[in-house]
Amino acid sequence: MNRLLKNLLAAGCLLGGTTLGFSQTKSENPGAELTVSYLRGTQKLHDLQASPMMYFTDYNGINLDYKRMKGRNRWEFGSEAKTGSMIAPALGTREFQFEEGGEGFLLIPTQYFGEIRAGYQRGLIQNEKQETYLGVNLRNQIHYADGLAMNTWAMNLLGLGVRYTHLLKLGTKHQILGDFQLPIFAFVARMPFSNVVSQPETSQFKSFMSGSTFTSVNQFQQPEIRIAYRYRLARRSSLELGYSYDWLHYSKPQTIKKSNHELGLSWVYHFQFSPAK
Amino acid sequence: MKQLIKTSLFASLFVCGLGLVSCNELMLGEEPSQGPVSTFEYLWSTFDDHYGLFEVKQLDWDEVHAEFSTKVNDQMSADELFDLFSEMLSRLNDGHVWMVKPNPGFRRFDSGPSFPDGTFDLDLIRESLSEETSFGPADNPLVLFGKFKNTNIGYLYLDHLGQAPGFYEDHIRTALAALAGTDELVFDARGIEGGDDRSAQIVASYFAEERKLYMKTRFKQSANPGDFSDWILWQLAPRSGAYTKPVVLLTDRGTGSAGETFTLAMRQNENVEIVGDFTFGAFSDNPKWELPNGWIVAMSTGDFRDQSGISYEGIGLEPDEVVINTPEEVSNGTDRALIRALSILLEN
Structure with a gap:
């Protein structure tokens, strides 16, 4: 009898705790979330300013993202850093020498790239099944590689674009997220037609950036889509698996086309809870 | 049923989309033939x-x-x-x-001309220095300075100008502070095969008394023939602690690229006399291009001129006094260009 009472008490506590936990999940919304992601992707680059051949970069990276949600408003600030080796599949691995009879070296450039971003979105639909948001995103992406065709290769893209996000809620633990963004205006800095950046009494970075040109979506296209699945592990944390694809096209001083396929595994920390309305 | 159609349509669109973005030729363009x-x-x-x-x-x-x-x-x-x-x-x-x-x-x-090696030997000069300070590897220093034995003539040597401008700002200031007590100086540019034109500008500015234009550069900015950027003007910018006493600058065919833009700048300093051989005659930056078969080619994409608009590409800069060392002389321990430089300074 004593044992039955104990079991009943334990089951009751468990049920109560679960109910409490469930009700907390339902009745509280996180006001902010911090996301840490591991990124793994492939970049395909065809930049005629650098080479007539395509270069593939299998890269690893990390992403840090902070999101603040209040009512219909969402603010987001994030940054990414990635790196990988660039290989031209049609050329294979090439060994050069500085001079005949000299020591050989493999020409495998390493690319470093990353971004910082800030965005604002306003909720269009917010109910128990789905949420949709529309807003703007300001993003700066920088790329640098030393040794691409034995040259320094660099590109900086500062873009202001529209961003649409669609969130499907499948119960309390599962979410599907779709995201689309498109820069409308951009400042683009690329290596000049001569492939030389040299100005007296000016750093090369400053000279390079001073060559930025303003452009818009009719000349510069970089759409990006992302889909992700999120699983709520606990009140304060979720796990997310996402896939994103972006494609870039710009024609000055010579045509560049670039695409990225990227997988991201993220841990999301939810905080600043407030009661649901 | 409606849900099934919706799901199938979405899945089909997704698969088509993936197929589309996986097609390199469509998304990235074609590569040229490698033949x-x-x-x-x-x-x-x-x-x-x-x-x-x-x-x-x-x-x-x-x-x-x-x-x-x-x-x-x-x-x-x-x-x-x-x-x-x-x-x-x-x-x-x-x-x-x-x-x-x-x-x-x-x-x-x-593609360029070739000249005999062995017309300059730093070790030969080091034997005649009474005091020597160097930066970089002992057997191949980046910067070396000292004083010739039994004289008050200083010596300054740069291996190249390939370090960042800040390196030369620091080391030339240090070297010239150490040589401030000398009456004259030999600046040896015979080892400077190239580097950064901004570094060349800084080093030459440490011998300047006034701001002066010494070089104009421009670069191709489109495929159209003759379509260049505006001229970029390079000027000497005098530094505090500048060495304005008599200087002999030694040049030879091994003085190339940024070594030559440095020589262009030094020519504007009235306290500088140039002795030795013509410089190499290749001024412009030379970025590289990759060919479809994987070979790499370097080319001059700029047009570098002196302050009057004269190009010395393929010619080189003529010294004020031509003294050409032969490899045989140098291997026998004689540096005639240096001997002439010292005699010019001792005559002052």
Whole structure:
């Protein structure tokens, strides 16, 4: 009898705790979330300013993202850093020498790239099944590689674009997220037609950036889509698996086309809870 | 049923989308053929679009195409193609144009003139210095300075100008502070094969008394013939602690590229006299281009002139007094250019 009472008490506590936990999940919304992601992707680059051949970069990276949600408003600030080796599949691995009879070296450039971003979105639909948001995103992406065709290769893209996000809620633990963004205006800095950046009494970075040109979506296209699945592990944390694809096209001083396929595994920390309305 | 149709449609669109973005040719464009004819056309047109010195060298590149396009065919071996390209690029006679073919069978071709090695030996000079300070590896210093034995004449040597400008700002200031007590100086630029033109500007500015234009540069900015950027003006910018006492600058055919833009700048300083041989004669920056077959070629995309608009590409800068060392003299322990520099300074 004593044992039955104990079991009943334990089951009751468990049920109560679960109910409490469930009700907390339902009745509280996180006001902010911090996301840490591991990124793994492939970049395909065809930049005629650098080479007539395509270069593939299998890269690893990390992403840090902070999101603040209040009512219909969402603010987001994030940054990414990635790196990988660039290989031209049609050329294979090439060994050069500085001079005949000299020591050989493999020409495998390493690319470093990353971004910082800030965005604002306003909720269009917010109910128990789905949420949709529309807003703007300001993003700066920088790329640098030393040794691409034995040259320094660099590109900086500062873009202001529209961003649409669609969130499907499948119960309390599962979410599907779709995201689309498109820069409308951009400042683009690329290596000049001569492939030389040299100005007296000016750093090369400053000279390079001073060559930025303003452009818009009719000349510069970089759409990006992302889909992700999120699983709520606990009140304060979720796990997310996402896939994103972006494609870039710009024609000055010579045509560049670039695409990225990227997988991201993220841990999301939810905080600043407030009661649901 | 409606839900099933919706789901199927979405899945189909997703699969089609994935197929679309996976198609490299559609999303990224086509790569050129890697055969000899295609590679020849790519090499020729890359020079046609980007090379900055056709006007200076008075070379008709279309004529070169007419001559060499008949000699190329897709049955050529890699070595035959390399020889043909080398012959074509030799028409440019440009020390900044070179081409390399990767291993196996690495080959390098240099378009510019070649001059005898061994006309300068730093170790020979080090024997005659009473005090010596150096930065970098002891046997191959980046910067070396000291004083000639039994004189009050200083000596300053730079291996190259390839470090960032801040390096030279620090080390030249340090060197000139140490040499401030000397009456005259020999600046040896015979080892400077190249580097950064901004570094050259800084070093030369440490010998300047006034701000002066010494060089104008411009770069190709489109494939259209003669379409260059605006002139970029390079001026001496005097520094505190500048050395304004008499200086003899030693140059030779090993003084190239940024070593030559440095010499251009030093020519504007009235306290500087230049002794030695002509400089190499290759001023412009020379970025590299990749050919479809994986070879790499370097070319001059700029047009560098002195303050009056004169180009010395392919010619080199003439010293105030020509004294040409031979390798035999140097190997026997005689540096006639240095001896002449010291006698000029001792006559002051």
